[in-house]
Amino acid sequence: MKKTMSILLTMILIMGLFTGCTGTNANSESDKAASSTELNIYMWQQYISDDLIAKFEEENNAKVNLSYMSDNADAITKLTAGGGQEYDLIMTCDAYMESLVDGGYVEKINFENIPNASNINDSYWTAKEYCVPYLMNYIYIIYNKDTSPVEIKSYNDLINPALKGQIASIDGARNLFPIALVALGYDPNSVNESEIAEAYEWLVKYNDNVVAYGNAEQNLTNGTASVAFTYDGNASWAMSELGKDNNLVIADFENDPVQLGFDLYVIPKGAKHVDLAEKFLNYITDPEVMAANLVEYPYSCPNDVAVQAASEAYRNDPARDFDYKQNVFFQEDVGEAITIYNDYYQKLKVGE
Amino acid sequence: MSLSKLQKRKRFGELIGMIYSIAIYTVLYIPVLVMMIFSFNDQRYNYYWNGFTTEWYSKLFSNSTVIGSLWYSIIIAVLATVISVTIATIGALGLRKYEFRGRKFINNMLFIPIIVPEIVLAVALLIIFMKVGLALGMGSILLGHCTFCIPYAVVTIKGRISGDGYSLEEASMDLGASRIQTFFNVTLPSIMPGVMSAAFLSFTLSIDDVVMSNMLAGAKNSTLPVLILSMNKSGITPDINALTTIMILVIVIAMILNNKIKNALSKRKKAEGIL
Numbered sequence: 001m002k003k004t005m006s007i008l009l010t011m012i013l014i015m016g017l018f019t020g021c022t023g024t025n026a027n028s029e030s031d032k033a034a035s036s037t038e039l040n041i042y043m044w045q046q047y048i049s050d051d052l053i054a055k056f057e058e059e060n061n062a063k064v065n066l067s068y069m070s071d072n073a074d075a076i077t078k079l080t081a082g083g084g085q086e087y088d089l090i091m092t093c094d095a096y097m098e099s100l101v102d103g104g105y106v107e108k109i110n111f112e113n114i115p116n117a118s119n120i121n122d123s124y125w126t127a128k129e130y131c132v133p134y135l136m137n138y139i140y141i142i143y144n145k146d147t148s149p150v151e152i153k154s155y156n157d158l159i160n161p162a163l164k165g166q167i168a169s170i171d172g173a174r175n176l177f178p179i180a181l182v183a184l185g186y187d188p189n190s191v192n193e194s195e196i197a198e199a200y201e202w203l204v205k206y207n208d209n210v211v212a213y214g215n216a217e218q219n220l221t222n223g224t225a226s227v228a229f230t231y232d233g234n235a236s237w238a239m240s241e242l243g244k245d246n247n248l249v250i251a252d253f254e255n256d257p258v259q260l261g262f263d264l265y266v267i268p269k270g271a272k273h274v275d276l277a278e279k280f281l282n283y284i285t286d287p288e289v290m291a292a293n294l295v296e297y298p299y300s301c302p303n304d305v306a307v308q309a310a311s312e313a314y315r316n317d318p319a320r321d322f323d324y325k326q327n328v329f330f331q332e333d334v335g336e337a338i339t340i341y342n343d344y345y346q347k348l349k350v351g352e
Numbered sequence: 353m354s355l356s357k358l359q360k361r362k363r364f365g366e367l368i369g370m371i372y373s374i375a376i377y378t379v380l381y382i383p384v385l386v387m388m389i390f391s392f393n394d395q396r397y398n399y400y401w402n403g404f405t406t407e408w409y410s411k412l413f414s415n416s417t418v419i420g421s422l423w424y425s426i427i428i429a430v431l432a433t434v435i436s437v438t439i440a441t442i443g444a445l446g447l448r449k450y451e452f453r454g455r456k457f458i459n460n461m462l463f464i465p466i467i468v469p470e471i472v473l474a475v476a477l478l479i480i481f482m483k484v485g486l487a488l489g490m491g492s493i494l495l496g497h498c499t500f501c502i503p504y505a506v507v508t509i510k511g512r513i514s515g516d517g518y519s520l521e522e523a524s525m526d527l528g529a530s531r532i533q534t535f536f537n538v539t540l541p542s543i544m545p546g547v548m549s550a551a552f553l554s555f556t557l558s559i560d561d562v563v564m565s566n567m568l569a570g571a572k573n574s575t576l577p578v579l580i581l582s583m584n585k586s587g588i589t590p591d592i593n594a595l596t597t598i599m600i601l602v603i604v605i606a607m608i609l610n611n612k613i614k615n616a617l618s619k620r621k622k623a624e625g626i627l
Binding site for chain 2: 078081083087218
């Protein structure tokens with residue numbers, strides 16, 4: 001009697017356990033089905049329209065927390081240290097994608113939930129399963145045709161001694177070395193130390209002509225410099241700041257390619273609000289939404305349909321009116337060679 | 353004749369001294385002054401003077417992100433100060449007063465967080481927090497700030513503890529005070545100046561910090577220095593100049609008040625002494 005009782009009780013207990021399990025299972029599933037109400041994005045500041053974020057919050061009844069990086073490396077450090085799960089979307093650039101995918105730091109994106117992604121031009125899209133391109137930057141040369149002593153047609157024109165103290169330039173090893181390597185006829189993503197050393201010698205001459213690094217567009221508009229090596233979005237700003245009859249022209253390159261870089265969104269491994277992140281990616285790739293965003297942030301955009309839908313002012317922006325748009329190179333992962341770049345870059349900055 | 357020569361020499365010395373101090377103060381304060389002037393600049397980018405406006409001040413107060421992160425910074429700085437100073441006071445007393453095995457070792461180890469580059473410490477903490485499963489946010493920033501505030505605070509307070517304090521403590525306990533009473537009535541007042549300077553030091557370190565906060569900030573809030581640094585890509589707007597101007601004014605006023613109160617107190621003490 002006692003034995004049967006105990007068996008019965010045990011069975012009841014076990015059944016209870018099972019029902020308990022199924023209960024929690026059902027719970028977690030319903031949690032997943034219920035949509036998230038919070039979205040954490042880590043990206044550049046001054047890079048997305050506040051109004052569009054507010055509209056997204058309203059439509060989805062959710063709160064979007066934007067936090068800002070000061071450097072691309074910030075996002076990479078956080079991701080590789082395992083801090084990715086704090087965010088649902090992280091902005092990074094194409095140069096880092098290969099390592100991020102190899103290291104397993106980013107989630108595969110379910111594009112079934114992002115139908116608008118088909119608006120993005122495929123030809124620019126690397127690591128397609130893992131990211132959604134947002135905006136892109138050409139890094140090219142513009143100059144003031146009245147005050148610049150030299151007409152610029154290639155990178156080599158930049159080391160002409162006549163340009164001493166005339167160039168305003170963006171900074172960074174992986175922005176400067178590629179133009180030197182291209183000028184010397186090498187691969188812009190070279191991993192060969194002697195080539196990088198030659199590029200350094202070239203950059204020393206370039207350095208002599210540079211009046212200031214950073215804020216190139218402002219130095220161009222206030223007359224500090226007559227030539228700028230900068231992003232097309234910043235060139236656009238300079239041109240509109242100087243008004244319609246400005247004398248800024250984009251350097252008419254004949255052979256040299258220009259660098260094209262992407263800022264893109266990835267979903268970090270362990271992100272907690274993937275459903276909302278996908279909704280956001282679908283929202284921002286919507287042509288109308290992106291077109292409205294481009295009014296505020298007139299950068300180049302890989303979303304072809306959105307560009308067509310964009311304002312006339314954007315489409316006719318003189319900063320994007322140049323004919324070597326296809327002649328581009330991308331920043332690639334240079335692996336261990338990055339230390340060689342950094343060494344020569346420091347030498348360039350500090351002197352020997 | 354020789355007297356006037358002496359006077360001349362004295363005057364010359366005074367002149368040199370004046371030029372020297374003017375030069376030092378110019379180097380220190382001209383940038384601050386320029387920054388304050390540009391908070392009234394009628395232009396989005398602070399590159400050249402365009403005209404006078406107070407627009408940025410009103411913009412500042414309607415900018416909830418900036419004000420929010422300012423409060424966030426202040427709360428973190430106050431908490432970090434309280435926590436670090438409490439721990440540092442206990443630590444400094446223990447390390448100074450008691451002989452135990454490894455005391456010297458611990459004393460020297462204190463300098464490690466001071467010497468190690470902050471970014472290395474920050475990344476190390478980030479990795480540990482992630483492994484332990486601590487969510488990034490105020491808690492993580494606070495822990496980070498305490499790691500570098502505590503050593504500074506311990507060193508500052510330890511310098512203030514002098515040997516002759518011990519006889520006072522013994523006397524107090526001889527007279528029947530308990531250890532706790534002795535601590536609060538004798539020991540603490542005697543090291544109070546050290547504790548206060550440790551507190552100011554910790555507060556300054558914490559509210560200024562950008563490297564640690566940048567690494568350890570969560571998705572929802574960031575501290576003011578981190579926010580300002582992230583503006584660097586597109587250019588820092590004059591509302592930040594406006595905010596900094598207000599912060600400097602508050603500090604200057606606080607310092608003037610502090611001096612006034614101190615003077616008034618010492619006068620009263622003198623008056624009481626005469627009576």
